[in-house]
Amino acid sequence: MKVNLLNFTPEPEKTVSLAAKLCYSDSTIGELEDRVKESSQEKFLGKIIKMGHLSVLEHASFVFGIEGISRATSHQLVRHRLASYSQQSQRYVTVSSPEYVIPGSIKKDAAKRKRFETEMKRIYRLYKELVEEGVPAEDARYLLPNAACTKIIVTMNARELLHFFNLRCCERAQWEIREMATLMLSLVKKEAPLIFRDSGPSCVAGACGEGKMTCGKPREIREKFRQL
Secondary structure, three states: OEEEEEEEOOOHHHHHHHHHHHHOOOOOHHHHHHHHHHOOOHHHHHHHHHHOOHHHHHHOEEEEEEEEEEHHHHHHHOOOOOOEEEEOOOOOOOOOOOOEOOOHHHHOOHHHHHHHHHHHHHHHHHHHHHHHOOOOHHHHHHHOOOOEEEEEEEEEEHHHHHHHHHHHOOOOOOHHHHHHHHHHHHHHHHHOOOOOOOOOOHHHOOOOOOHHHOOOOHHHHHHHHHOO
16 A cells, blocks of 8 residues: 655635635735745644634645555545545556455465465456456446455645544554555544644544444553654
8 A cells, every 4th residue: 555645725824814814804815925924823723623613624735646455445435525536447448467455354264365365366267358358447347346446645734634543543443444544544633733743543632433333442542643
């Protein structure tokens, strides 16, 4: 799996602060912009986020390039509707070589891994044969498994990312999307540390939101994400 931060709103925290200050001031945008440039944002942004005034976070967007995830994970990812996605098409792009994700529970057992990889190679071999026989890639792709690798570019604003991390960084999330979300969080924290300071699963900033389904490790998880 490879996750890159391709682009983001320049000075995202200043942009968010400017939007928030505008809501409570009769000054011009130019005047407010000068004030934001000259002042620290830490206390103000902390107050805004604690108040739940999260709409201002929508002015900061982040673009990720993600490779080497399975279709099983991309199907989960695109269920987050407040985002933009551009995914490599299995209809127009013919697979040239087998690329697939092996779950850890299978990879750690040599015999299971061998059976898994044998089946994957058989599927991809049949796929290639069908394409070579004139079957359109858009039809041959029906063979391809959930394990098949994909590439996708994702754009989310900071507010949606907070929600995304809350759900997908949790230990209760599926392992692959949890790994991907954690990598995404580590990248945006470098560019907007104040916005994402307490980001991660719900137990980072408060109580576990999973109820009886809790992993039972809130202290460990809290420490992990605060050190991210």
